[in-house]
Amino acid sequence: xxxxxxxxxxxxxxxxxxxxxxxxxxxxxxxxxxxxxxxxxxxxxxxxxxxxxxxxxxxxxxxxxxxxxxxxxxxxxxxxxxxxxxxxxxxxxxxxxxxxxxxxxxxxxxxxxxxxxxxxxxxxxxxxxxxxxxxxxxxxxxxxxxxxxxxxxxxxxxxxxxxxxxxxxxxxxxxxxxxxxxxxxxxxxxxxxxxxxxxxxxxxxxxxxxxxxxxxxxxxxxxxxxxxxxxxxxxxxxxxxxxxxxxxxxxxxxxxxxxxxxxxxxxxxxxxxxxxxxxxxxxxxxxxxxxxxxx
Numbered sequence: 454x455x456x457x458x459x460x461x462x463x464x465x466x467x468x469x470x471x472x473x474x475x476x477x478x479x480x481x482x483x484x485x486x487x488x489x490x491x492x493x494x495x496x497x498x499x500x501x502x503x504x505x506x507x508x509x510x511x512x513x514x515x516x517x518x519x520x521x522x523x524x525x526x527x528x529x530x531x532x533x534x535x536x537x538x539x540x541x542x543x544x545x546x547x548x549x550x551x552x553x554x555x556x557x558x559x560x561x562x563x564x565x566x567x568x569x570x571x572x573x574x575x576x577x578x579x580x581x582x583x584x585x586x587x588x589x590x591x592x593x594x595x596x597x598x599x600x601x602x603x604x605x606x607x608x609x610x611x612x613x614x615x616x617x618x619x620x621x622x623x624x625x626x627x628x629x630x631x632x633x634x635x636x637x638x639x640x641x642x643x644x645x646x647x648x649x650x651x652x653x654x655x656x657x658x659x660x661x662x663x664x665x666x667x668x669x670x671x672x673x674x675x676x677x678x679x680x681x682x683x684x685x686x687x688x689x690x691x692x693x694x695x696x697x698x699x700x701x702x703x704x705x706x707x708x709x710x711x712x713x714x715x716x717x718x719x720x721x722x723x724x725x726x727x728x729x730x731x732x733x734x735x736x737x738x739x740x741x742x743x744x745x746x747x748x
Contacts (some may be wrong), residue, residue, distance in 0.1 A: 480555030487548030494541035632721035695729035
């Protein structure tokens with residue numbers, strides 16, 4: 454067995470990995486190029502085929518159409534035409550196959566990513582549960598929201614509460630602050646509470662009327678900038694893993710800040726959306742069954 458230099462094998466390995474990483478793009482762009490090239494070859498073959506058929510017709514013009522010689526000329530002409538179209542058809546077929554192959558590869562990667570995301574979400578939920586059992590719910594919530602635990606709240610005097618130190622910190626996967634920086638903010642605390650309740654109810658109605666709802670659509674209602682994640686996650690009515698309604702986390706008896714906001718005593722509230730997950734991968738057999746039953 455020939456032993457290749459380690460530098461050469463490392464280069465081959467990296468080239469293979471790069472190819473696997475960009476395989477969908479390579480197949481798609483290669484397929485587009487092949488179909489364009491096949492179309493050009495097809496046009497050229499058509500011109501040549503026309504000349505071949507014209508020449509064959511001229512040869513048999515003075516012959517008996519049923520004679521063996523005339524039949525042989527026509528048969529040879531058809532064979533020549535078929536050979537001229539063989540390469541263009543092969544290139545076109547290869548191009549279409551590459552495009553379909555790129556789509557299939559990308560679809561498999563998306564399924565794998567979705568499965569990974571579900572596994573990570575489940576693992577993270579179990580991790581939070583173990584941490585909660587170890588240090589208590591209040592402290593776990595404080596760490597999750599990027600907050601600092603204090604012995605006593607400066608205003609209420611309640612023990613075991615926490616305060617958010619930096620409102621710009623990414624405190625959760627699906628959390629957003631509603632405060633004075635929001636275009637829908639009002640100096641009237643009651644108006645803010647009514648606005649949030651109205652958006653929550655309207656989002657739930659839209660979910661039940663249409664069957665699904667993206668998180669970005671809720672962001673639009675609230676005046677919150679859209680996010681890349683919000684274009685994929687959301688709610689599906691009828692999902693076995695969801696709540697079947699939209700909830701902003703407004704009511705939390707264990708959160709003193711939310712209680713104060715609902716009572717008009719706080720100038721900001723942290724909204725925690727109860728999304729079901731990635732909408733496209735929630736539509737499983739149970740959703741299909743529900744659709745059939747409703748129709």
